[in-house]
Amino acid sequence: MKNFYCFLSAFLLLQNILIAQTYIKGKVVDQDGEPLMGANVILSNDHGTIADYNGNYMIPDLISGTYTITATFIGFMPQSQSITVKEQENSTLDFMLIASSEQLQEVEITGRREKSYKNNLTFAATKTATAIKDVPQAVSYVTKEVFADQQAYRVNDVIKNISGVNMYSYYDDFTFRGFRSGDTYINGLRVVGLFGPEPLLANIERVEVIKGPASAMFGNSIPGGIMNRVTKKPLAQDRKSINFTLGSYNTLRTTADFTGPINEKETLLYRLNLAYENSDSFRNLQEFKSYVIAPSISFLPTDRTRINFDLVVTNFDGKLDRGQPIFGATAGTDIYATPVSFAIGQTSDFHKSDVVYSTLSLNHQFTDNLSFNASYIKYLFDEDLEEHRTSNQFAVDSNGSPIPTLMGMQVITRQGQTIADNLSTYFVYKTNTGAIEHKIVAGFDYNEQKQPVGNAQSFARGYLLEGGGSSNSAADFANFLRDESGNPIPNVPHFDLQNPTYNVARLSDYIFENSPADPTKYYSYGFYIQDQIKWNRFQLLIGGRQEYYNDLANFDQPDEEITTQNKFLPRIGLVYSATPNINLYGTYTESFQPQGVASLNNPQAGGPFDPINAYMLETGAKGEFFNNRLAANLAVYYIENNNILVNANDTNNPELLRQRGQEESKGIELDINGRILPNFSLTANYAYNEATITESDNLEEIGTSKENAPLHQGGIFGKYSFLHGKLKGIGFTLGSNFVGERNTLEPTLQLPSYVVMDAGVSYEVDKFSIRFLINNLGDKTHWVGGYSYTRLYPGTPRNYLLSVGYTF
Template identity: 50%
Template sequence: MKAFGPFLFFFILCYQVIFAQQHPSTLQGTITNDKNEPLEGVTVAVNNRLTTKSNDQGKFALSFPPGTYQLTFRFVGYNTEQVSVEIFQDVSKELTIALSPTNETLQSVEVIGRKESSYKNTNSFSGTKTATPIKEIPQSISYVTKETLDDQLAFKTSDAIKNVSGVNQYSYNNNDFVLRGFRASNTLVNGLRISTRGWAQNLLPYVERIEVIKGPASALFANTDPGGTINTVTKKPLDETRRSINFTTGSYNTYRTTLDFTGPLTENKNLLYRLNLAYQNAESFRMLQDGTAMVIAPSFSFIPNERTRINFDLVYQYNKGRLDRGQPIFGASQGTDLYSTPTSFAIGRKNDYQKELNLFSTISLQHQFTDNISFNASYLKSYYDEDLLEHRTSNNYGVDKEGNQIPTLMGMQTIRRLRKNYIDNLTTYFNFNFNTGPLAHKLLVGYDYIQEVFPKGNSTYNANGFLSRDGKSTISTYKPADSAKYMIVNNMPVPNVPYFNLANPDYSISEISNYLNVSREETPTKYYVNGIYLQEQLKWGKWQALLGFRQEFYTDILNYTKENEEKVEQKAFIPRVGLVYTPLEPVSFYATYTEGYQPQSAGTIGDPETYGGPFDPLISNMIEAGAKMEFFHKNLAINTAFYRIEQNNILVNANAEGNPDLLRQIGQQQAKGIELDIYGNVHPNFSVTANFSYNVAKITKSDDAEEVGTIMPNAPKSQGNLWMKYAFTGQTLEGFALALGANYATRRNTDTDILKLPAYWVANAALFYRIDKFKLSVNMNNLLNKVYWVGGFDYVRLFPGAPRNYMLSLGYTF
């Protein structure tokens, strides 16, 4: 808890700044619909900067110095209104605003873009596959909105995920996170499965928000992770014209441009578009980690009538750089000195490269048969392509003839790899809304199909091991008792790929054809899932219940593409039960029980030479309870959760010398913890997003008795984040805003028992200035230049955080 002290200091400081300012003039108003009924939750924006919302009586209030202000009123299902008002010294003013409805209702799938413009998000589609207020979902759902991403100048997933409670990085790799103590392996886009084979992290310029569904979500999304599922929601078209261009530069020779254009293509607004473009060229504090990234993401929404909506999304993401396997340090014989090499230190060669293409497209349809019956269908096609050359560690240190470790020489291998894979994901479901006496029903009946193919033709060209005595062949590992079989020079067995000297690194070009290489076709795999599910949301007065189940049929094809091809079929019944009680409108209490089922992937069980096995499926369950609250006219959300998650048949790294990918299965892991998330506005000028978690994730059953009670790798017992932004008003500071923040994590284990990562806390800040349509921001990260590690595997693969760095951004909205 000591690490949380800086958060409290920053919070108190900003709180005092807020109320030190005087706001002598008040603007009050009432917002109604065309029937003169009050509208609750209407967003009121002042000069497109300060925001508040109307209360349950349609009323709002704002205070600011004298001047002329442009007020914008936005509410889903109603046309946006703009009003210019002039405020005089010590004079209160009242407005009455009537919003006219559009032909749009709250969609049951996310077709039209979110119009909220704060750190708070009200509804979620992923929690129940229906448009449901988050406070009515009996499960914890954390999120990061695009407004938070923009203010923090976040560009990739790891930049954003620190804003989510209970989530920690495992490595630099794509979607390699720990959620409530469990390592993640799956990710969703708009609730649909995409490929996770890539290394480079997903980029964010096309992202509306990132949601994390805490705990098992298999009842809705098939084989998902027990700690939670990360769902990326892409930006959708808006029915009003908005255009923005942003230029960013900063530390490590970073150059970045993003564009976001949206609006109607037709006068009657039945065809909408959105186009997000981004390009970045940047180096890194890590050696040789320069690269480029590009995003092209068009989206179209077609609304031919009030009952039918069709949406198309395409995201093209290209990364070119090098694969960063992490920071190596001197071997165990030198102790566990994390500082034996600088955090910028990496292994590789100048001619290494990594080229990755991620491409996915989504087509979704919503049709309203009647006021109470609707049909939804979405299809996603995901494609991943990799072209890789790397000099990487073989996960061990050099040895002399007697087998003694040489802690400054790193064993090496080279990999030349070409591969691709495809995922198809179809989801269809009907919604039935009806009443039976006092009970209100929202019944969902659906079918899913998921297929992943790792096709024939993927191949690697690999060099490793030690040279035989005659130098014409290789031996995978060195055995001192058989030293006569090896080529020995200077009392050392000669490796096929020369050692990397940690004390005197060489990053020059190295031609891999000089080594003894083995070309190997990677094992082609295929699996597919058929799932049917039913979900009932019952509402009776202040009580709501969620009852659901999924019947899943999982088929894995062994020996795929071969004559002896064989189907291995598994099935599982996955229940989900939840209860919500709302004693007062702003407060709800909930409890839930849900189960998870996750067969081992075809790539893992289909390649026992690399990963080991065969392995049993992962079975999990979760009990969770909590409270969800809204304050300050629903502008601020505070969510708490208490949980226990249990998973059986976990896979962990075997730490096998010479085979860094080998896995082993242990008995049971259990996580217990509490979480707190805060989002939104304390005051129209003061925005905040904060989170805190305490989680104990440990092994509770294992064939190795010494492992029982061990905390799982990269799962801190406590972690948190705070980001606060205050927008100044008044003639002197009008247009300026200040943000302060910090994030921390306590000590963590790695995959190696004797190597621990130290606790850390990092301070961040930003200064903004907005004038007319321009926004200038300066972001400083790691203000105190702390040395820290976000995650790590072992001595040869640690993942340090960036030193002090800055970003300067200029945006123009028109």
């Protein structure tokens, strides 16, 4: 009892002291509301304190007056605020610190601390850690926090959050500002484009798209933009989580993410991402079995040297979905003629592939002003395919006329490997000339892709011939073997669209032609220099790249052929800080796409052909609002693309090519990401894009919109969470995206516009979370992309996902 009275007396004495004092208290957090333990909070008279474990601080013993208080924390920009206090009136002053790009390395080695829809920095756009609002070019992104709230598992699930990007098919296949995607990038390094399995997100920190030509940084690339996937990196703080998901179409998924320091000095960090999926699909025959194993290590031996190593092993086991066929092939054909679940194939078909890649990155600071940066990636893609697929035409009757309910078929078997190597090295030098600041980048990179000896495929297609064998040529129509009705007999049975059947196919029933693939290789390299100049409110980015592209046919064979193309690629951009929160910018940049050696050296193709080249003019504004929690980017652009190579459709020479003179893309884009309130997150986008053919020898093409390039598209997704009261921990999500009408490769076939809504609810308590999401709430029938009447790509009907997660 005596001890109790002593404790009570001390408590009352402390309470009286606090009541009698004048003090300032508050909390220091980052942009995501996470407390910054150890942050320094200093008064203008050098009186201060340190934030505790929860980010709270208190400065007692103050007299009346006005104070300037500054909060600082390593890796964040200092923040100062003024406050006036009166005698015996206590005040509260909170700080939200913003991550500082100036204290980060130039290669993205250490992980992103933030946990928000907003991302502040990009490395790929300028080769340096640059605030996105200081980049004179549109850069859109989706963070892993959006992945989680939308329960996205593949890249195709999240591109609806990016303006100006549209799906072309189910594969890693998109349009950027109306131009079809080309190569894929991981951590700013070029790898093999996966025309098949959709890339998984389990080990991805964010997906970012650098809009418009990016050749000045990456060499040969399409004019619409590039997609860069940034992998998760180790963090210096312990974070561990595991998540389980189930849902429609027998979906079962699990993911795990572990990171933290390995040693006490925190010079060795690790991260391990794991994922597994086993699920079906709304599409007939389709299934998804995949796993990801992705360890990562960061080594920070000194404060001037950082090294990171990533290894990613991904396995895909399913079928290659070639899309939905519909009846007929003429104007007015009903796009709803077959159900969206309708797929062509056989039960025994399969598509197995393995993707393995490793990345090694180094950043070394020689001095405070000079650093060296290097990144290398080795990427291997192995494929084993057996598929029954459409021959892209309908069956023909005895007169050679199409039968709109019977689909022509072919069988393809393929085994092969593609290997990519990409090395990027550059120096960054920071200096001043008077009041002008310079950040100079000078570098060299090398990219190589090859298909080695041993790649091969075989085809079974066409119609049986009277004398034996088979033919896929219309010139042999008179010699086709006929049935009792006089119709040609196919090598692979036609697929009946009215009465579909699925079987375990016997490949021995077909006549195959073998097609061994000649070994191929291309390599490119470039030298570039860039200067980011800052003076007063102006930032000028000026740079150039000399690119050399080399394409080898029959690689490492006696008849090896090489074609070399090169081009100088300039880039210039200006940023003006109109206010502390709003930047205005303008840019001019070019792109370069060399023609392949197969086209250039084929006498039947009609070459030689000039490389595809394009330029872009873009202007816009970038701003940060709501105490820098919300970012908004507005872009207006014009792109001109020249020398596009297309088939001439010459019946006498099917290999003849022609260069379609010119294409244009112009439009407006808006992207918004971040938080309006600490408990209200938002991502929204809108794009108006006119992508048309403007010059062509075929007059009917002029003025035509490019394929899978909608005039309007956009979307919005938000999450509101309750922080107090009886509903504390409950969150609601609501989203919608729309896509306008799109042309396909068939002039008479257009995909309809659509609007799709999603809604969900979540509950978080302590370290436990549960999320429930319904996608396509209105069960809207829609198509996300398509090629022709035989290959359409429908969107998923209404479906649900339920996930349970635990953080420890």
